[in-house]
Amino acid sequence: MMRYYAFGSIADIDSLHLKTKNNPVPLNDTDVIVRVEAASLNYKDLALARGDLPLNNGGGEHVPVSDGAGRVVAKGSAVTNVELGERVVAGFFPDFVDGNPNGSEKSLGHELQGMLSEFVRLPAHALVKIPPTLSFAEAAAFPCAGVTAWNALIEKGELGHEDTVLTMGTGGVSMFALQIAKAKGATVISLTGTEAKKAVLRQAGADHVVNYNRITDWDRAVLELTDGRGVDVIVEVGGAKTFQRSLNAATFGGRISAVGVLAGIAGAVDPTSIIFKSLTVNGVFVGNTRMLGDVVAFYNTNALHPVLDTETFRFEEAQAAFSRLMTQQHTGKIVIDVSQDTRNKDKDPTHRT
Numbered sequence: 001m002m003r004y005y006a007f008g009s010i011a012d013i014d015s016l017h018l019k020t021k022n023n024p025v026p027l028n029d030t031d032v033i034v035r036v037e038a039a040s041l042n043y044k045d046l047a048l049a050r051g052d053l054p055l056n057n058g059g060g061e062h063v064p065v066s067d068g069a070g071r072v073v074a075k076g077s078a079v080t081n082v083e084l085g086e087r088v089v090a091g092f093f094p095d096f097v098d099g100n101p102n103g104s105e106k107s108l109g110h111e112l113q114g115m116l117s118e119f120v121r122l123p124a125h126a127l128v129k130i131p132p133t134l135s136f137a138e139a140a141a142f143p144c145a146g147v148t149a150w151n152a153l154i155e156k157g158e159l160g161h162e163d164t165v166l167t168m169g170t171g172g173v174s175m176f177a178l179q180i181a182k183a184k185g186a187t188v189i190s191l192t193g194t195e196a197k198k199a200v201l202r203q204a205g206a207d208h209v210v211n212y213n214r215i216t217d218w219d220r221a222v223l224e225l226t227d228g229r230g231v232d233v234i235v236e237v238g239g240a241k242t243f244q245r246s247l248n249a250a251t252f253g254g255r256i257s258a259v260g261v262l263a264g265i266a267g268a269v270d271p272t273s274i275i276f277k278s279l280t281v282n283g284v285f286v287g288n289t290r291m292l293g294d295v296v297a298f299y300n301t302n303a304l305h306p307v308l309d310t311e312t313f314r315f316e317e318a319q320a321a322f323s324r325l326m327t328q329q330h331t332g333k334i335v336i337d338v339s340q341d342t343r344n345k346d347k348d349p350t351h352r353t
Ligand SMILES: NC(=O)c1ccc[n+]([C@@H]2O[C@H](COP(=O)([O-])OP(=O)(O)OC[C@H]3O[C@@H](n4cnc5c(N)ncnc54)[C@H](OP(=O)(O)O)[C@@H]3O)[C@@H](O)[C@H]2O)c1
Pocket: 041, 042, 043, 044, 144, 145, 148, 168, 169, 170, 171, 172, 173, 174, 191, 192, 193, 194, 197, 212, 237, 238, 242, 258, 259, 260, 261, 262, 263, 284, 285, 286, 287, 325, 328, 329, 330, 332
């Protein structure tokens, strides 16, 4: 029997309960069973848990959380891309392997049963091997936030090494964006609303840090820092209340990746600067499994490690992990240690803690 978490029929954090059921088995010859070692939380998991987003799972039991990493413990006869015992991380949209989205993509922990479970059944094409440089906890950070930052900067943002990038806050997506941009040679201006978090941004390589609560016209500060030119690429996670300032802070020909809505979903935007500055505004909705492989390989090649929050949670503490995400006191990714099987991890010389 395995343990897993499920919401009641109405999702809210208090209704999240540990349950048990039989371990999954491969149903198709292309299925893989993964023993989950670590899961990480995203803002979307919180939005679903608070009922801000509909579950879209057809009713009934719902297992939350999109991001997880673990070890292959069983596989169907046609699976050739992963071996038994191999360390793997799963794509956010298990069946979105490559190419462009068409609206039919289904994500783990939303339309599909999620990763807050000791074992999961996944299609083999959803899996990316974890390189030895990354721990399970680090690998579990990538599927949503890492892929989104990669898509926003590299695929849609067409980042060049002489570009200047603007990131917002110290959450999962933004810390990935900061690390990727610096490793690509870009200059990075990072916003934070929390004075104490400035040091984390500087440590991760930010060239300039601006407190958006103290300097509310931060678009003007960004222009001053770039000698009036503005930034080339913006990873826009604020939404309604930050978008106009992002348009103001962009340079001629700049690229804005619209990623998040932390500061609300409705608000007026004057589109004239999009026109006059020939800006490109791209919507980014995570990305495909090929991108997951690319960003994981980039971290491996550049000896990078995702920024994990200072607090890690045991499997039994999942509600507390959601509460931590809600307070926005975290930095980077909040990880839940699902297996807590230190014996198993100690046996693995590649496991990092
Ligand atoms: N489109 C996609 O594919 C996609 C994928 C992942 C996430 N998202 C969205 O992107 C956003 C960020 O996600 P996440 O998982 O990285 O969130 P997160 O880890 O919860 O990030 C929260 C952090 O963002 C900062 N923040 C809060 N309000 C802000 C504001 N008004 N302006 C600037 N920064 C602000 C705060 O950092 P400081 O304390 O440092 O200010 C806060 O700690 C969410 O809206 C999420 O839904 C979208």
